[in-house]
Amino acid sequence: MTSSFQQQHGAMLLKYSGISFISGAVNHGFFSGTRSLWTAAIGIVLFVLGAWLEHRLGPADTDTPRTGLLQTLVLGTLLSIGLGFFTGGLQHFPDSPARSAWVVPLGFFISVLALGLSAPGHWPRAATVYVLVLGTAVTAGSWAAWQWLERHPDWAATGGHSHGEAAAADEHQGALAATGPHDPVLAQVVTRSMAVNMDDQMRFTPSQIEVQAGETIRFVVSNSGRTAHEMVLGSDEDISAHSEAMKQAAAKGAASDSAHHHSTGAAISVAAGETGELVVTFSKATRLQMACLIPGHYEAGMRGTVSVQAAQEAHDHSAHKH
Numbered sequence: 001m002t003s004s005f006q007q008q009h010g011a012m013l014l015k016y017s018g019i020s021f022i023s024g025a026v027n028h029g030f031f032s033g034t035r036s037l038w039t040a041a042i043g044i045v046l047f048v049l050g051a052w053l054e055h056r057l058g059p060a061d062t063d064t065p066r067t068g069l070l071q072t073l074v075l076g077t078l079l080s081i082g083l084g085f086f087t088g089g090l091q092h093f094p095d096s097p098a099r100s101a102w103v104v105p106l107g108f109f110i111s112v113l114a115l116g117l118s119a120p121g122h123w124p125r126a127a128t129v130y131v132l133v134l135g136t137a138v139t140a141g142s143w144a145a146w147q148w149l150e151r152h153p154d155w156a157a158t159g160g161h162s163h164g165e166a167a168a169a170d171e172h173q174g175a176l177a178a179t180g181p182h183d184p185v186l187a188q189v190v191t192r193s194m195a196v197n198m199d200d201q202m203r204f205t206p207s208q209i210e211v212q213a214g215e216t217i218r219f220v221v222s223n224s225g226r227t228a229h230e231m232v233l234g235s236d237e238d239i240s241a242h243s244e245a246m247k248q249a250a251a252k253g254a255a256s257d258s259a260h261h262h263s264t265g266a267a268i269s270v271a272a273g274e275t276g277e278l279v280v281t282f283s284k285a286t287r288l289q290m291a292c293l294i295p296g297h298y299e300a301g302m303r304g305t306v307s308v309q310a311a312q313e314a315h316d317h318s319a320h321k322h
Helices: 005-032 034-057 069-091 097-118 125-151 165-172 236-251
Strands: 192-199 203-205 208-212 216-223 229-234 266-270 275-281 286-291 303-309
Touching: 005 034, 005 069, 034 069, 069 097, 097 125, 192 229, 216 229, 216 266, 229 236, 236 286, 266 275
Parallel strands: 192 216, 208 303
Antiparallel strands: 192 203, 216 275, 229 266, 229 286, 286 303
16 A cells, blocks of 8 residues: 555654654653643654554555564654653753753663664664764763853853743742731741752752741741742642642743732742742641742652641749749
């Protein structure tokens, strides 16, 4: 059977659209959270359909053995992941230099593996030389770019290709009230200060904090990363509800003018390389979550806990007899 140009083109569009969707999902998975799962699912459906049509329309009267459908799907998916890592790492280098420094070389070698497995026959020596030379160049170039951006932070992007998280963060900034009483005027005497660092490895340092009920803590929150992060304190229910609201705002492109309103919680957003302060009074013993709710960050593991211990009973001198 000889397939028409229209059939071949349709199969090609489906197949490579699927590869593009899968690559995009891998590319943006660090930033877009649940949305990338749907993108990947759509890409897999398109790719499978396109590969099946291409396999069905292929010539059956040739002496060249045809690649099995399952092998085509597996290798195509592997190639999509490799291309997603490679192109996505290049695209996001200014946003996340430390991550892209290993994502780009990894994508290169995954794509080489996919192509090598799909090529029939003996692996030529020239291909080995090509992989070693170009792979070394890609790895060295990625490392050099990372180091250069570390030394020139003014060239690193702080909000350009942010996938909506910066706008969503601006939308909810200042919407959370401080944990504790809700009087219009509340005098606070700081008990002690505590330093917390946030970075692009999606972690808080420290991630486990213990305070006592009744303490007022000044958190000095620094961001050593190359993208904005935030520190949000709240109960499990507050964090879950706020996280869902942030995802919905990001999915809508943060186009809504209505701000989020929360009855409890405390939050601060800190730009890349900056430091901010958050003063919180912990009124009662409880366990709170510490989270970064910029879309994709919480899902990547940027969370911790604040354990509020019951205050120690004061030493009562009135009971002493002298």
